Amino acid sequence: MTASVARANGIDIAYETFGSADDPPIVLVMGLGTQRIGWPDELCAQVADAGRFVVRFDNRDVGESTHLSELGTPSVLDLLPGRRPPYGLSDMAGDVVGLLDALGLDAVHLVGASLGGFIAQTVTIDHPDRVRTLTLIMTSTGRRRVGRPHPRVLGRLARIRRDPAATRDEAVEQTVEIFRLIGSPGHPFDEGRVRELAGHSYDRGYDPDGYRRQLAAILAQPDRTADLRAVTAPTLVVHGLADPLVGTSGGVALARTIPGARLMGFSGMGHDLPRSLWPTFAAEIVDHTAGATEPSQVRT
Template sequence: MDESRDTIGRASVNGITLAHQSFGDPGDVPILLVMGLGTQMLGWPDEFCALLAAAGHHVTRFDNRDVGLSTHLDELPPGQPVSAFLGRRPPYRLTDMAQDAAELIGALGHASMHVVGLSMGGCISQVLTLEHPHRVRSLTSMSSTTGSRRVGRPRLDIARRMVAQKPAATRAEVIELALTNWRQTGSPGYPFDEHRQRRRAALSYDRCYDPAGGARQFAALLAAPDRTAALAGVGVPTLVLHGEADPLIGVSGGRATAAAVPGARLVTFPGMGHDLPEALWPEFVAQIGRTVAQGEADRA
């Protein structure tokens, strides 16, 4: 993980600036990767992006609003996740984050892209597909949920510790706290790569440490309505990937998502938690590639 800021592009969209980075041949089939709660684009490892690119895709990852090198909305009220869950209006909504992504697709020079979202990024990608269907060629929802409060409901205690806990005081404390969180949510069936995760935590801190931004994102997530009924209107090829040992968003969230979208394919993985185990990267790439190919065939 050796990010150079010289390779980071910036796009003015929806009244903010989004930082983004691409991998592969610009002439290849485009994929947009949407990351989850409080997590920078680095959550999509360089090597994973390179694998997707080597399979014939032009891959773009980006920092959502309020994380990393994208705009931080410090002028907005603080995020209050519990109040948002109980119905109070958050500083912004998932629809705003989906609008960001829709405009980014245009700013990248595409009429549409294949969209892959992880965790909250899956929720954003679902909203993007529902509200901006002309921008989405296919949808892959990973480790995510429909927004239902009955199935696949996020473990609020774990999520709150990740983004709404008391900020750490030093760089070293931030790194150790990130490692603790990742160990809690990671895959029990696969090795925990402490060296890789420590480097990612350090780089994330050095890019921008902003727990207040994560709290605003969390409020947006908890304020989102149940999308189950609306997902019946999704008209693009859809893939749902989920870990069977996910401690943050149970596998019922993936099953509910697949059941809600007509014709969706569901693939679950024993021993996988709420992360991207390196051993599964080739299978993720193969499954995503199959869905992308279906989307391209539908456009022909």
């Protein structure tokens, strides 16, 4: 594993790589307020050991990448529909493309989870020549009628996030509470790993204001349905059948909209990456990216 920082799209993007740069590149894009370490080391290593060059990075406003504090903190009113966010998904997609440029990667296999899936879709739509294959995990199309969270879960999340943690211990406890709420009911809850990940994330760059700026970008995202119908990148859609945060209808809508997309639904999986499924995820990503050497095109 090698860590570094690249100048990309006018900001600094912190990233790590696994495996040989001579192998086909896979870029992993993580979700809301979650740092690159949300992609488990073991999962990344399994994919790299199968002959892939794996890149994971911190999105803007999290971890060791640039935090855009000068853009301010969105208020509750700023999170309402129709309000202009500090930045949008296209800006975050531009970060990904800027990182590819900095690393000298012309076209990659792109994997996005949750918000990372929104970003990966946007990269594929806006820059189809940079994407060989697309893997979308626990995400949706941006259409308001699909992928809706369970109201009970949304209310409890809002309560947990209402007051930022004042200490490291509080941040860890909040994270444990969140993952007990949105995690996979059909798989063991790995509290030890969640606590370790939460503590490490706090030490690397705890930023509740950055979380709100990312959330504003999500809430202002467009419906990508029409654009997704024109995507020709081979696409794998992975979704938990017990996901309370991005409903299963989001993954189904993606698979129905993107021509030729393949849907894999996992019983008992919620809105996380349960340890028991890491070998399966790794094998599916490796299989999906095998033999795809040409970037996607968009039908006109």
